[in-house]
Amino acid sequence: MGADTYPDPHLPPLLPARLPLMRPKQGRILCGVCKGISLHLGIKVSWVRLFMLALIFAFGAGIVAYIFLWIYVPAGDPIAAAQQLYYDPQAQPLARPNAGIAGPANQSEEPTSSDSGLSEVLHNAPKPALLAGVGALLLALALSFSLTGMPRRLVFPTILLASSLAIAWFHFGGDQRRVWTLAASGALILAALASYVFPTFPADEAWQMMLLALIVIAAVAVILTPWASSILARLSTERAQKEREEERADMAAHLHDGVLQTLALIQLHADDPQAVFTLARGQERDLRNWLYQERTPSDRSVSSGLQSIAAQIEDAHGKPIDVVTVGDAHPSAQTDALLDATQQALINAVTHGAEPISVYCEAGKGKVEVFVRDHGAGFDTKAVPPDRLGIRESIIGRLERRGGTVEIVSRPNWGTEVRMHMPISAASDQAQQDSRGQQTQAKSAQRAGAQ
Amino acid sequence: MEQANTADMANMADTSNTANPAAEAVLKSQETSEGQTPIRIGVVDDHEMFRAGVIATLQPHFQVVGQAADVEGSIQMVSETQPDVVLLDVHVPGGQGGGGAEILARSQPLAPHSVFLALSVSDSPQDVGSVIRAGARGYVTKTISSSDLVSSIRQVHEGYAVFSPKLAGFVLSAFQDGSSADATALHDDELDRLSAREQEVMRLIARGYTYREVAAELFISIKTVETHVSSVLRKLQLSNRSELTRWAADRRIV
Numbered sequence: 001m002g003a004d005t006y007p008d009p010h011l012p013p014l015l016p017a018r019l020p021l022m023r024p025k026q027g028r029i030l031c032g033v034c035k036g037i038s039l040h041l042g043i044k045v046s047w048v049r050l051f052m053l054a055l056i057f058a059f060g061a062g063i064v065a066y067i068f069l070w071i072y073v074p075a076g077d078p079i080a081a082a083q084q085l086y087y088d089p090q091a092q093p094l095a096r097p098n099a100g101i102a103g104p105a106n107q108s109e110e111p112t113s114s115d116s117g118l119s120e121v122l123h124n125a126p127k128p129a130l131l132a133g134v135g136a137l138l139l140a141l142a143l144s145f146s147l148t149g150m151p152r153r154l155v156f157p158t159i160l161l162a163s164s165l166a167i168a169w170f171h172f173g174g175d176q177r178r179v180w181t182l183a184a185s186g187a188l189i190l191a192a193l194a195s196y197v198f199p200t201f202p203a204d205e206a207w208q209m210m211l212l213a214l215i216v217i218a219a220v221a222v223i224l225t226p227w228a229s230s231i232l233a234r235l236s237t238e239r240a241q242k243e244r245e246e247e248r249a250d251m252a253a254h255l256h257d258g259v260l261q262t263l264a265l266i267q268l269h270a271d272d273p274q275a276v277f278t279l280a281r282g283q284e285r286d287l288r289n290w291l292y293q294e295r296t297p298s299d300r301s302v303s304s305g306l307q308s309i310a311a312q313i314e315d316a317h318g319k320p321i322d323v324v325t326v327g328d329a330h331p332s333a334q335t336d337a338l339l340d341a342t343q344q345a346l347i348n349a350v351t352h353g354a355e356p357i358s359v360y361c362e363a364g365k366g367k368v369e370v371f372v373r374d375h376g377a378g379f380d381t382k383a384v385p386p387d388r389l390g391i392r393e394s395i396i397g398r399l400e401r402r403g404g405t406v407e408i409v410s411r412p413n414w415g416t417e418v419r420m421h422m423p424i425s426a427a428s429d430q431a432q433q434d435s436r437g438q439q440t441q442a443k444s445a446q447r448a449g450a451q
Numbered sequence: 452m453e454q455a456n457t458a459d460m461a462n463m464a465d466t467s468n469t470a471n472p473a474a475e476a477v478l479k480s481q482e483t484s485e486g487q488t489p490i491r492i493g494v495v496d497d498h499e500m501f502r503a504g505v506i507a508t509l510q511p512h513f514q515v516v517g518q519a520a521d522v523e524g525s526i527q528m529v530s531e532t533q534p535d536v537v538l539l540d541v542h543v544p545g546g547q548g549g550g551g552a553e554i555l556a557r558s559q560p561l562a563p564h565s566v567f568l569a570l571s572v573s574d575s576p577q578d579v580g581s582v583i584r585a586g587a588r589g590y591v592t593k594t595i596s597s598s599d600l601v602s603s604i605r606q607v608h609e610g611y612a613v614f615s616p617k618l619a620g621f622v623l624s625a626f627q628d629g630s631s632a633d634a635t636a637l638h639d640d641e642l643d644r645l646s647a648r649e650q651e652v653m654r655l656i657a658r659g660y661t662y663r664e665v666a667a668e669l670f671i672s673i674k675t676v677e678t679h680v681s682s683v684l685r686k687l688q689l690s691n692r693s694e695l696t697r698w699a700a701d702r703r704i705v
Contacts, residue, residue, distance in 0.1 A: 288574055324620035324657045327627055358616055358659025362623070373659040417658070 019078040157196040164188030327363040344394035345418040349374040375415040493534035522546030530561035541571035555585035589613025612684040619657040
């Protein structure tokens with residue numbers, strides 16, 4: 001059985017597949033019903049619209065059909081939906097990583113049964129189209145009355161009835177003013193009945209009829225109430241359940257992609273304490289961030305940047321680093337230099353010093369200070385050979401070029417502390433924005449070299 | 452007796468986060484052989500394995516008199532056994548959902564002589580803040596080494612506060628200038644600001660200094676450092692600064 005016996009999945013289709021019936025956002029006049037039909041059937045949109053207008057004259061069938069389609073055809077982009085239907089599963093990765101906080105900008109929206117109430121539709125529709133529609137409607141009414149020879153006294157009640165129905169559909173899909181619309185439609189129906197009954201019947205009969213109508217309406221309302229309330233209750237519980245499900249799925253995805261993988265790795269490396277420590281520590285950090293912190297990305301916050309640097313060094317050298325930050329500042333060229341120097345100081349601490357290693361960063365008004373402390377044997381700061389550039393260049397030189405100061409204190413059996421102070425100005429934040437791009441590029445190149 | 456205690460205290464303080472468990476062990480064996488009555492400990496943690504581990508660690512040095520895994524049980528345990536020190540987890544099920552802070556608030560009247568040391572895996576300011584506001588004498592994370600835990604327990608039993616670098620960082624964040632200008636305007640009280648000396652002490656602790664190193668750096672005695680730290684703790688528990696009250700309100704214990 002050769003592979004060539006399989007049909008090639010990329011053959012062009014014999015018939016172009018129909019786009020699904022959806023109401024697109026682009027190119028709509030009222031609700032996108034006609035546009036959707038034309039895309040679905042492959043007919044020019046103007047023909048569909050003419051056909052709809054013609055249908056209005058058949059006792060308003062066009063309007064009814066339009067509203068029906070508007071309610072039951074989901075809104076959305078049919079082209080995007082078609083692409084989603086026919087995506088190539090081979091191009092999909094096996095495991096999807098968690099989506100970021102900001103999804104893709106061109107995210108296709110969920111198909112919803114209705115996008116808004118009628119009032120919003122009318123508000124968004126182009127005015128000439130609206131006028132034409134109203135004109136066509138009135139013409140249709142006039143024609144149908146004259147053709148069928150309806151008695152004149154029916155005209156006013158009919159208009160009232162129609163407007164009561166319109167009001168009821170006015171806020172379809174909108175949550176607000178439901179009660180108000182219901183009351184208004186009820187009142188209008190009664191008014192329509194009254195405007196028909198009082199001219200045609202004697203007064204006391206007319207009153208009786210009105211009373212009967214009122215009783216019927218009230219009875220219907222009472223009958224429908226439990227059903228409606230049960231539907232509402234079910235809807236809200238379903239919505240809450242859906243939210244919970246999504247939350248649980250998000251958590252499951254996080255645990256699966258992070259914690260479970262790490263636990264598997266820890267079992268694999270059970271005989272290598274250094275690897276186990278690094279894995280556990282890294283996972284702990286990750287989980288903490290996810291549980292307790294609103295992480296600001298490190299390109300917008302100095303303290304986040306410092307934490308990620310400490311995390312990198314912790315992972316690379318397998319020694320715990322205690323990070324404490326107070327306050328925060330916007331990154332600038334000065335703080336970038338400070339963070340680079342901090343990185344160097346931390347690398348020195350984990351390679352030459354001993355635990356516990358602490359880094360403390362305090363950002364206040366006008367300056368940022370970073371202290372890196374280890375509890376090693378210490379060294380003589382004056383006896384560093386001149387060819388050793390680690391401290392002199394990467395820490396002191398870097399800061400002094402940007403106007404900062406450094407003190408290095410080291411005592412035998414006390415350890416070493418690098419104290420770095422960097423003045424920052426609020427105005428420099430904007431001024432440095434342009435140079436930041438080059439800065440960070442140069443920086444990542446340096447980091448790559450340093451590792 | 453009093454002086455001996457102070458000397459021990461000084462030794463205890465400086466070993467509070469040194470990496471020298473050998474010296475620690477020697478020190479402790481001397482202490483226990485002196486024939487003092489051992490400190491009585493209660494352990495509150497809903498995590499079975501962790502509780503067993505802590506108790507095994509503490510058995511040689513202290514007398515573990517009770518343990519509990521939920522809010523109601525903990526309150527009952529504390530009031531029945533009256534331990535000297537209660538090790539308290541922050542996230543404990545039961546009660547009104549207030550966790551460790553609720554245990555503290557409800558059991559302190561029942562056991563006026565017990566002191567509480569919070570021991571948690573959580574790092575969030577709300578959790579730390581809530582138990583400290585409720586009256587804990589210190590806060591250490593569960594990654595603490597066993598020797599450090601032993602000396603922390605002795606420290607709170609002596610009546611001093613135990614501040615980890617992280618907790619010092621929280622204090623500095625909460626009292627940082629301009630972090631709540633409105634609160635300082637409303638309560639311009641000595642409780643609502645740290646003195647310059649207290650700030651220096653907090654900064655050094657946040658920078659990873661032990662109490663003894665702090666004392667040497669500022670040319671003061673360890674006793675004085677302890678006093679400063681205890682007064683900071685008092686401010687944490689009594690101040691009306693909005694960050695602190697919010698911490699407590701999050702846990703519904705105010």
